[in-house]
Amino acid sequence: MKTLLIILSLGGLALTVIPSVLVFLQEITLEDHKLYMIFGMILWFTTSPFWIKEQEL
Known part of the structure; x- marks a missing residue:
């Protein structure tokens, strides 16, 4: 499940960078x-x- 969330998040980031280019x-x-x-x-x-x-101190 976590892997799917990471893939979707990175896809959201790609949709914010690639269209600008x-x-x-x-x-x-x-x-x-x-x-x-x-x-x-929205995806991100x-x-x-x-x-x-967050990292715990």
Whole structure:
């Protein structure tokens, strides 16, 4: 389960980085960029808290 959450979280991060590069290269439109970024943000913030834990001191 934790592995699946990590994969989904990294996919969300990829959806926040890759579209920016694609807009810069003029491969996708700005509207598509915004859609991918929102989906990636939601994916990251809904999956990452379940596998990232703070280190205890």
